[in-house]
């Protein structure tokens with residue numbers, strides 16, 4: 001692959017072709033040639049290759065496969081702008097297709113295909129939607145935190161009334177949530193019904209085997225350690241679902257006793273430390289799939305859930321971490337990993353666990369009636385210390401897609 005410096009290309013753009021040619025021969029195959037738009041738009045240049053179009057715009061070099069260019073045509077017969085859906089049957093596109101002619105003006109790329117069909121692409125649209133353009137973007141901005149960073153940020157809680165009644169309140173809450181993976185709402189009436197209204201303000205509630213809204217007491221009504229008074233080490237929930245629940249809502253309705261503080265740890269901050277210190281461990285945790293399992297036979301509840309996936313999940317195109325699946329209680333027998341990888345995986349898991357258990361990374365909060373906590377279960381681990389007395393929590397899970405949908409509707413990058 002050739003690499004051209006932006007400055008170099010821009011400089012060449014204002015020279016005549018005869019001046020440019022000798023320089024090109026050094027870096028390009030003899031058959032290829034750059035085409036430029038008018039002098040006023042020197043930021044744009046293109047080159048037709050056998051199987052792709054090379055295109056430079058706004059200092060970004062992009063490469064487009066011809067089938068991709070035909071497939072993404074936004075003409076009225078290929079794309080329905082009312083429904084934002086493709087009308088073109090992609091399977092009807094010749095896999096060896098190549099544009100007959102190419103033209104570029106100040107704002108638009110025009111491609112004419114062998115059958116005469118014309119495709120127009122806005123240059124800014126191409127830039128935004130190209131692989132090279134996307135690679136430079138993250139899905140959403142985050143502030144990775146340890147206890148100190150989070151406390152220093154003085155992230156405000158949002159008042160319940162503002163959260164429920166104003167878009168500004170909701171937006172502020174979601175902005176905090178997207179940045180830190182946790183957010184609080186204050187002055188919530190301490191009832192299950194009011195907590196449900198809160199949850200429904202931003203998302204559909206994700207009903208699970210635990211029901212829609214759940215009560216948490218130490219009555220061991222379900223076959224899970226969460227329903228006891230014991231301490232719970234940091235973990236993410238529902239790792240045994242193929243798609244772990246996206247968001248957890250927790251609201252302490254009553255506690256007459258001692259202890260029971262909630263522990264929060266930013267899993268992405270810990271993973272970032274692993275990436276810096278031991279990139280091979282990070283890679284292994286991204287690659288090796290594991291099973292998590294929930295087997296319950298208590299009372300009338302009979303459940304057997306299995307979720308499979310690596311501990312760390314990254315988007316393949318930009319390596320951005322989007323999901324941590326970490327629950328040592330629910331990790332099933334490891335039978336998806338060959339013997340000669342198992343030991344390295346245990347070592348990598350230990351590296352991550354060491355980071356997750358570093359006291360400096362632990363944020364301890366006391367949940368009180370009226371203060372509801374939203375936790376990004378794909379990012380932030382939670383746990384609790386043991387407690388005495390009667391403690392009642394209620395909460396629910398939210399579907400991640402719907403929370404992000406609300407955030408996007410309010411203009412946030414999510």
Ligand SMILES: [Fe+2]
Nearest residue numbers: 226236237382
């Ligand atoms: Fe949990």
